Amino acid sequence: MSASSLKFSDLRVTVQPESLGFKNTSELIADSQSRQWLGQKNAESAARYGLNMQQPDYHLFVLGKPGSGRRSLLQDLMVELAASRPVPQDLCVLHSMDAAIKPIILCLPAGVGRQLQHAYLDMRKWLLANVADSLNETAAESNDNRIQKNIDTAFVQVQSNLQLQHDAQRHMEAYFKQMQSEVEFCLSDFLRSDNKNDHWKTELQHVLSIDRVNLLIDNAELTGAPVIIEENPTVSSLFGYLYYPLKNGKSHADFSCIVAGSLLKANGGFILLHIDDLLSNEVLWIKFRQFLRNLSVHVELVSAVPNTSASVFLQSQAFQTNVKIVLIGSAEDYYELQEDDPELMRHFRVKVDFCKSFLASEQTYKGFSVFIARLCTETQLPHFSAAAVAYLLEESHRSVEHQKYQSAIFADTKALVLESGSQCLVRQGEVVEVMDIEAALHARDLRNNSPELLLRQSILDGEILIALSGSQVGRLNALTQIEWGDCQFGTPACITARTFPGEDGLLNVVREVDMSGPIHDKGVLILQNYLSALFSHIAPLALNASIVFEQEYAGIEGDSASCAEFYALLSSLSNVPLKQGIAITGAMNQFGEVLPVGAINDKIEGYFKLCVKAGLTGEQGVLIPQANHQHLVLHRDVVSAVKANRFAIYTMEHVMQGLELLSELPSGMSESGHHSGYSPDTVLGHVQKSLIGFRRACQMTQHQHKVEHRRFPSRADK
Numbered sequence: 154m155s156a157s158s159l160k161f162s163d164l165r166v167t168v169q170p171e172s173l174g175f176k177n178t179s180e181l182i183a184d185s186q187s188r189q190w191l192g193q194k195n196a197e198s199a200a201r202y203g204l205n206m207q208q209p210d211y212h213l214f215v216l217g218k219p220g221s222g223r224r225s226l227l228q229d230l231m232v233e234l235a236a237s238r239p240v241p242q243d244l245c246v247l248h249s250m251d252a253a254i255k256p257i258i259l260c261l262p263a264g265v266g267r268q269l270q271h272a273y274l275d276m277r278k279w280l281l282a283n284v285a286d287s288l289n290e291t292a293a294e295s296n297d298n299r300i301q302k303n304i305d306t307a308f309v310q311v312q313s314n315l316q317l318q319h320d321a322q323r324h325m326e327a328y329f330k331q332m333q334s335e336v337e338f339c340l341s342d343f344l345r346s347d348n349k350n351d352h353w354k355t356e357l358q359h360v361l362s363i364d365r366v367n368l369l370i371d372n373a374e375l376t377g378a379p380v381i382i383e384e385n386p387t388v389s390s391l392f393g394y395l396y397y398p399l400k401n402g403k404s405h406a407d408f409s410c411i412v413a414g415s416l417l418k419a420n421g422g423f424i425l426l427h428i429d430d431l432l433s434n435e436v437l438w439i440k441f442r443q444f445l446r447n448l449s450v451h452v453e454l455v456s457a458v459p460n461t462s463a464s465v466f467l468q469s470q471a472f473q474t475n476v477k478i479v480l481i482g483s484a485e486d487y488y489e490l491q492e493d494d495p496e497l498m499r500h501f502r503v504k505v506d507f508c509k510s511f512l513a514s515e516q517t518y519k520g521f522s523v524f525i526a527r528l529c530t531e532t533q534l535p536h537f538s539a540a541a542v543a544y545l546l547e548e549s550h551r552s553v554e555h556q557k558y559q560s561a562i563f564a565d566t567k568a569l570v571l572e573s574g575s576q577c578l579v580r581q582g583e584v585v586e587v588m589d590i591e592a593a594l595h596a597r598d599l600r601n602n603s604p605e606l607l608l609r610q611s612i613l614d615g616e617i618l619i620a621l622s623g624s625q626v627g628r629l630n631a632l633t634q635i636e637w638g639d640c641q642f643g644t645p646a647c648i649t650a651r652t653f654p655g656e657d658g659l660l661n662v663v664r665e666v667d668m669s670g671p672i673h674d675k676g677v678l679i680l681q682n683y684l685s686a687l688f689s690h691i692a693p694l695a696l697n698a699s700i701v702f703e704q705e706y707a708g709i710e711g712d713s714a715s716c717a718e719f720y721a722l723l724s725s726l727s728n729v730p731l732k733q734g735i736a737i738t739g740a741m742n743q744f745g746e747v748l749p750v751g752a753i754n755d756k757i758e759g760y761f762k763l764c765v766k767a768g769l770t771g772e773q774g775v776l777i778p779q780a781n782h783q784h785l786v787l788h789r790d791v792v793s794a795v796k797a798n799r800f801a802i803y804t805m806e807h808v809m810q811g812l813e814l815l816s817e818l819p820s821g822m823s824e825s826g827h828h829s830g831y832s833p834d835t836v837l838g839h840v841q842k843s844l845i846g847f848r849r850a851c852q853m854t855q856h857q858h859k860v861e862h863r864r865f866p867s868r869a870d871k
Contacts, residue, residue, distance in 0.1 A: 155810055155813050155814065156776060156803040156804060156805045156810045156811055156813070156814040157779070157803065157804050157805075158801055158802070158803055159782065159785075159795070159802045159803070159804060160795075161792050161793075161795040161796035163782065163785065164785050164787045164791065164792045164795060164802065165547065165785065165786050165787050165789070165792050166547055166550045166556040166786055167547070168518070168543040168544075168546045168547055169543065170538070170539035170540040170542070170543045171539070172515075172518075173518060173519075173522055173539045173542060173543065174519075175522070175539055176538065176539055177536045177537060177538045177539065177584050178522060178525050178526035178529055178536040178537045178542060179526070179529075179536040180526075181522055181523050181525075181526035182526055182530055184523045184526070186527075187229075188222075188225060188226060188229050188527070189520050189523065189524065190222075190226055191511075191517060191520040191521065191524060191561070191563075192508065192510075192511025192512075192517060192520075192559065192561045193221075193222070193226070193507055193508065193511070193561065195506065195508075196217075196223075196226075196505050196506060196507050196508070197226075197230075199213075199503055199504065199505045199506070200213065200215075200226075200227060200230055200503075200505045201230065201234075202503060203477075203503030203505065204230065204231065204234050204423065204477060204479075205234065206503070209448070209500075210499060210500045210502055211477075211502050211503055212445075212477060212478040212479070212480065212500055212501045212502075212503065213227075213477070213478070213479045213480065213501065213503045213504075213505050214480050214482065214487055214498075214501040214503070214504055214505065215227060215479060215480065215481045215482070215505040215507065216482065216483065216484045216487050216504065216505065216506045216507060217483075217484075217506065217507025217508075217509070218483075218507070218509050218561075218562055219564065220562045220563060220564025220565060220567075221507040221508075221509065221561050221562055221563065221564075222507070222561075222563050223481060223505075223507045224425070224481055227425060227479055227481070227505070228380070228382060228425060231380045231422075231423040231425065231479065232380050234378075234423075235377045235378035235379065235380050235422050235423060236376065236377040237377065238377050238378035238421075238422070239377075239378070239421075240263040240372050240375045240376065240377060240378070240421075241263065241370075241372055241375075241378065241379065241420055241421030241422065242260040242261055242262060242263060242370075242372070242421075243260070243261045243262070243263055243264070243265060243266030243267070243368065243370055243371055243372055243373070244258070244259075244260060244266070244368075244369045244370035244413070244417065244420070244472070245258075245259040245260075245261060245266045245269060245366055245367065245368055245369065246258060246259075246366075246367040246369050246409075246411055247259055247328055247366055247367070257328065258472070259328075263372040263373060263375060264372070264373040266366075266368045266370070266371055266372075266373070267368060267371055267373045269366055269368075270366050270368050273366055280336070283306075305333075367409045367411060369411060369413045369417065370413055370417055370418060370420065377422075378421050378422035378423065379418060379419050379420070379421065379422035379423070380419075380422055380423050380424075380425075381415045381418055381419040381422070381423070381424040381425070382424075382425045383415045383424060383425065383426050383430075385430070386415070386426060386430050386431065386434075386437060387434065387437060388434070388436055388437050388440060389412075389414065390414055390415060391414045391415050391416055391437065391440075391441070392414045392416060392440060392444070392450050392451065392452065393411065393412055393413045393414030393416075393417055393450060393452045394411075394412055394414070394452060395410050395411050395412070395452050396410050396412060411452055412452075414450065414452075416444065416450050416474055416476055417450055417472055417474060419474075419476045420474045420475060420476055421475055421476070422476065422477070423476070423477045423478075423479060424476055424477070424478055424479065425479045425481065426478065426479070426480050426481070427480075427481050427482070428480050428481065428482035428486050429482070429486075431480075432486075442494075442497055445478075445497065445500045448473065448474050448475065448476070449471045449472065449473055449474070450471065450472045450473075450474055451471050452471075452472070478501075480501060484506075487504070507561065508561055509553065509560070509561050509562060510553040510555065510558040510559060510560055510561055511558060511559055511561055512557060512558055512559075513546075513550065513557060513558060513559045517559060518546060521542075521545075521546060521549065521559065521566075522542050524563065524566070525537050525542055525545065525566075525570060528567060528570050529570070529574070532570075532571060532574065534570070534571070534574030534575075534577075534578070534585075535574055535577045535578065535582060535583060535584055535585050536584055536585065537570070537573075537584065537585040538584045538585065538586050538587075540586065540587050541573070541584075541585045541586050541587055541589065541590055544587045544590050544591075545566060545569065545570070545590065546559070547786065548566075548569065548590075549566060550786045551754060551786035552565055554751075554752075554753060554754055554784040554786065555783060555784055555786075556783050556784070556785065556786060557783065569590065569593060569594075572593035572596070572597065573585050573589045573590045573592075573593040574589075575593070576589040576590075576592040576593050576596075577589045601639055601640045602640060602642065603640075604635070604637050604640050604642075605635075605640065605642040605644070605759070608635070608644055609644070609762065609763055609766065612644075612645075612763060613763075613766055613767060617647075617704050618647055618703065618704065619645050619647055619763070620647075620733035621733060621734055621763070621764060621767050621770075621773060622733060622734050622770060622772065622773075623732075623733050623734075624730035624731060624732055624733060625730055625731065625733055626724050626725060626728055626729065626730045626731070627649055627650045627651060627652075627721055627722075627724050627725035628647065628648070628649050628650075628721060628724070628731070628733070629647075629648050629649075629717050629720050629721045629724070629731055629733070629737060629815070630645040630646070630647060630648070630717070630733065630735075630736040630737070630760075631645065631646050631647075631648050631702075631713075631714040631717035631718075631736065631737055631738060632644075632645060632646075632713070632736045632737065632738035632756035632757070632759070632760055632775060632777075633645070633646045633713070633714065633738075633756065634751075634752040634755050634756055634759075641752070641755055642755055642758075642759050643752065643755040643756035643757065643758060643759025643760060644759045644760070644763070645736045645759075645760050645763065646702055646703070646705060646714070647702075647703040647704065648700065648701070648702060648703070648714065648717050648718055648721045649700075649701050649703055649721060650698060650699065650700050650701075650718070650721035650722040650724065650725040651698065651699050651725055652696060652697065652698040652722065652725040652726050652843070652847075653697050653698075653847070654695055654696070654697065654846075654847040654848075654850040654851050655695065655696060655697025655847075655851070656695060656696075656697070656851065657696075657697045658681070658694075658696060658697070658698070659677070659681045659684075659696070659698045659699075659700065659722075668705070668708045668709060669708065669709045669710065670708070670709065670710030670711070672710055672711050672712050673709045673710050673711055673712060673714075675712060676711075676712030676714070676715035676718070676740060676741075677700065677715065677718065679712075679715060679741060679742065679743055680715050680718060680719040680722070680741060682743055683719070683741065683743055683744075683745055683808075684719070684722065684723075686743070687837065687840075688840070688841060688844055690830060691841065691844055691845055691848065694844055694847075694848075695844070695847045695848040695850070695851035695852075696844065696847055698722060698725070698726075700718050700721065700722060702714075711750075712740040712748075713738050713739065713740055713750035713751070714737075714738070715739070715740050715741050716737055716738070716739040716740065716741050716747060716808055716811060717737040717738070717739075719741060719808055720737065720808075720811065720812060720815055723812065723836060723837075723840055724816070726839075726840040726843045726844065727836050727837075727839035727840045727843060728839065728843070729816045729818060729836050729839055730816070731815040731816055732772070732814075732815050732816075732817075734764075734770065734772045734773040734774065735773070735774050735775065735776055735801075735803070735814070735815060736760045736774075736775050736776070737775070737776045737777075737811065737815075738750050738753070738756055738775070738776075738777055738778075739776070739777060739778040739781075739805070739808075739811070740778075741808050745807050745808045745809065746806065746807055746808075747778040747779065747780070747805050747806055747807060747808060747811070748778060748780065749778045749780035749781045749784070750777075750778065750781065753777060753781045753784050753785065754784070754785065754786055754787055754788075756775075757775050757777070757785075757787060757791065757802065758787065758788055758791060760775055761775075761790075761791050761794065761800060764800065765790075765794075769794065769799045769800060771798060771799050771800075773800055773801070774800055774801030774802055774803060775801075775802055775803070776803045776804075776805060776811050776814060776815070777802065777803070777804055777805075778804065778805065778806075779804040779805060779806045780806075781804070782804055785802075809822045812836055813836075816836050818834075818835060818836050819832070819834070819835045819836070820835060820836050820837060821835025821836055821837030821838050822837060
């Protein structure tokens with residue numbers, strides 16, 4: 154049972170530029186006109202299903218990490234599907250003299266609402282001019298006849314200019330008939346009066362202005378269903394409002410002051426919202442939940458002047474809608490709402506889940522290359538050579554830490570493309586090359602890695618005690634990752650263990666001072682139980698032991714150091730020194746099997762950089778779980794050092810394999826795992842000897858206490 158040494162070819166996924174089939178991405182411009190759902194087939198299928206579903210309560214909830222393309226792809230798909238759908242009707246609000254506080258709601262074919270507005274304005278001008286001519290006649294009877302004729306002509310003309318369907322035609326005929334009777338009544342009062350003056354024009358203008366048309370939704374410019382992207386939703390912007398303009402110092406409102414919100418504008422089509430925007434406004438969230446119950450928009454009353462009231466139109470107005478909602482949020486938002494608000498989530502029966510990675514293939518490499526070509530064209534940056542695209546593909550694997558999967562967070566790739574393109578422009582290159590990408594990555598490190606540099610220098614200066622060579626007892630370097638905002642890096646941490654006879658068992662010092670998290674505590678308990686199982690044949694164990702993360706002041710979480718803690722404990726028990734040049738990471742289960750850990754590349758590279766600064770000796774390396782083999786996408790400097798035998802990367806499947814590597818002694822574990830006893834010339838044999846000695850020491854101490862107790866009984870015994 155021994156750890157395996159990895160070859161340099163196992164440490165990084167390599168994409169051959171020749172396999173991509175182009176010299177640079179300018180050859181792919183023709184293929185880059187449309188945005189692709191790269192690696193998101195399931196999400197695309199769910200999105201198309203949801204957007205095409207006409208039944209209620211099949212709104213879409215889009216899950217995924219920011220930068221995965223969830224918004225842009227959904228927006229493109231909504232535009233695509235909306236183009237093949239009919240244009241929704243215009244929505245007009247007409248004043249009704251019979252019910253001043255509730256106007257007439259009229260739906261007209263797209264474009265007819267605008268025609269109605271124009272026809273009404275033309276009728277108003279024509280009627281005012283021709284009534285004035287009629288009043289200049291000398292005979293009252295001829296005035297009445299001509300006025301009546303002008304009125305009839307005006308209202309017939311305005312209706313003949315409109316192309317309406319039967320229902321709309323019937324509503325408009327009734328509306329214009331009512332309006333005509335009001336105009337006739339206004340002028341008849343004037344003609345019957347003996348005191349003729351010029352107030353007739355003011356009266357007529359007043360009547361016509363009251364009955365004007367408010368075109369709330371104008372779809373004349375649309376060629377398909379509407380698509381609304383709501384960037385900054387508020388109660389007013391989403392649901393509309395009725396504002397109160399100031400007239401002569403007083404707040405006044407009527408139906409003409411209704412302003413449509415996004416939900417009305419999206420009627421018959423799609424609207425895209427972000428759940429964070431809704432949840433950040435409690436009132437907006439309440440109204441949104443109410444809207445989902447009946448799809449009815451209630452226009453809010455908003456006064457232009459605080460603490461004022463309107464004399465007309467005091468009722469809020471409700472409008473029925475048929476809109477498909479696309480709600481973007483995180484997986485945490487989705488499952489939290491599933492748990493806390495199932496009534497809301499029953500309206501979002503279509504889950505569109507954007508994955509953060511996808512299986513790499515020749516086809517996905519091609520799609521990735523087309524994405525780069527499209528990005529270069531949009532940003533007017535130099536195109537990328539095949540070698541540069543291959544490097545970006547390798548970085549895509551690295552960002553998800555997997556040799557078989559690519560990252561679906563294309564925002565990260567976009568940022569690297571922009572930075573690399575800028576580096577190319579600085580050197581006045583025609584095509585982005587690998588050197589430009591490396592320069593961009595180096596510049597990024599210089600902007601972000603000051604905490605890493607400070608910590609590494611503290612180790613080199615001896616302020617933080619980390620041994621990189623030789624062998625020591627009860628001491629080992631564990632690989633850890635530190636995250637400080639946008640700075641993430643790996644670094645070694647010194648773990649020490651001390652053991653002596655006693656009955657207190659294993660003491661986890663960081664836990665005792667509340668500096669460890671539950672996952673770390675779980676890992677320590679597992680190794681304690683595994684240790685007890687290894688030596689169950691001499692149970693109970695007479696052991697006092699302590700494990701410490703030396704010079705750790707920020708707290709510990711995670712179980713990736715449990716293997717290192719186990720080795721330090723065995724070293725202390727056996728008095729067998731362990732190699733200090735090999736740093737360890739790995740979790741373990743109760744059977745001693747080594748489990749994979751996260752951030753494996755950062756951990757290895759952080760230790761490698763420290764060893765480079767201190768001086769590579771050829772004896773340094775790392776010991777990692779075998780299951781992490783497929784997660785290795787290491788920097789080319791590490792690969793070169795391994796190839797030159799100046800640095801080593803070992804893998805283990807069982808903790809005993811790593812124990813033999815670090816101690817250069819047999820572990821003592823048989824292949825069958827039988828624990829009846831261990832050979833004395835093995836690590837476990839040395840531990841067994843120490844534990845037996847501890848037990849004897851405890852037995853002697855207990856016997857001595859009994860003797861002293863008999864010789865000097867306590868007062869209670871007397």
